[in-house]
Amino acid sequence: MTLYFGDIFPYLPIMLEALWVSIYVTALSFVVGSFLGLFIYLARASRFRALRWFGRGYVEVIRNTPLLVQLYLIYFGLGQVGINFNPLWSVLIGMSLNNAAYTAEIFRAGINAVPNGLREAGRALGMRYDQTFRHVVLMPGIRNVLPALTNQFIILFLFSSIGSVISLDELTAVLENLNSQTLRTFEIFTIGALLYFLTSAAIAYGARAIEKVAFKW
Amino acid sequence: MIISVEGLHKKYGQLEVLKGIDCTVTQSEVLCIIGPSGSGKSTFLRCLNFLETFNVGTVTICGHDLTKSKTNLNLVRRDVGMVFQSFNVFPHKTVIENIMLAPMKVTKVSKAEARTRGMALLEKVGLTDKADVYPRTLSGGQMQRVAIARALAMEPKVMLFDEPTSALDPETVGEVLGVMKKLAEEGMTMVVVTHEMGFAREVSDRVMFMDGGVVVEEGTPAELFGAPQHERTKAFLSKMI
Secondary structure, X not given: OOOOHHHOHHHHHHHHHHHHHHHHHHHHHHHHHHHHHHHHHHHHOOOOHHHHHHHHHXXXXXXXXXXXXXXXXXXXXXXXXXXXXXXHHHHXXXXXXXXXXXXXXXXXXXXXXXXXXXXXXXXXXXXXXXXXXXXXXXXXXXXXXXXXXXXXXXXXXXXXXXXXXXXXXXXXXXXXXXXXXXXXXXXXXXXXXXXXXXXXXXXXXXXXXXXXXXXXX | OXXXXXXXXXXXXXXEEEEEEEEEEOOOOEEEEEOOOOOOHHHHHHHOOOOOOOOEEEEEEOOEEOOOOOOOHHHHHHHEEEEOOOOOOOOOOOHHHXXXXXXXXXXXXXXXXXXXXXXHHHHHOOOHHHOOOOHHHOOHHHHHHHHHHHHHOOOXXXXXXXXXXXXXXXXXXXXXXXXXXXXXXOOOEEEEEOXXXXXXXXXXXXXXXXXXXXXXXXXXXXXXXXXXXXXXXXXXXXXXX
């Protein structure tokens, strides 16, 4: 058996285009999901029992069901009751909701790790609870969570490949198509894997660079 | 009367850590609280600005009655500065930003005004050259002086010090005590929980010895250090000096 990587190169632009879809779907759901996650965390840390239960329940349900099943529910399940989303929207919604649960837990761990003395110092100066949170706790908390958030971003990026099962034209879906066209299975998926790997590595590298610039303290 | 405490009781579950404390502090008075670890002195101090809740008793501070549910704690705390054992300077803010934060957010002082006032406070604690550095580059003594300046920025009527030198290297203890002494001389009302007997003896107007959640004995430094009345006080002081 001989490998013909040369045969694959003409398809590289298509792959890169699909990679771009993977990246922006991930970035968009990460931003929206992390924002939601912050609110889920705040609900979990709330004074109100109902909110705490909601936050807790949300996190548990999402974390204990597969993303694939969540995606089927949104795309096919909701379709059955007359709520139709196209593949792109389904993936965006599914990944955002999924990411929210994980980032909520990341925020919780990071914020809880901020020394309580800082909170007390803020309150003792006469700042309200919300002011203390915003001006005193938040930044050290973000610094604590950044490595875990980077990790979560990469995991989400790799999980975006399941968009292929509902025919979103992201990288994996396009790889499958090219595979059935050319039957160069090994070559195509090797290059595909390499594209995923390089992108993930670039994200990790970029995050470390941001950390260095943003946290001079 | 700046501070007036009556019958203060505090329980952690079954454990009663404060068993009825009475205490008054007048304008410009410096009260030092001494006693062994676990005697409840820090807990008592933290009750004075309600960082710690209590079960029974009344605390009135700068005219605010802490037992009334209508009392706005944030207003109380504007009048009551606090300095902690672990400094608690904000790591993500420069020295001057640490000091400017509360005046800008709480009393809505303009940025320029807050900076001017902050620089004056830094001069007072001898750290003008550190205004724009981040706290991680500072020594413990320097951090604690920043924390003192930060508390003073709210122009409090009372300053509470919770073992301010206990986490410091012996060499830097002096610079913090020096700042506190200057503050006392300027007429600041101060309550200081401390293990620094030299400071208590020299600077305070009154010393309170606590043990097992009660005030065992109090008096002027001369009375308490010179002629302690209770066996427990004598035993404690003989170990300290």
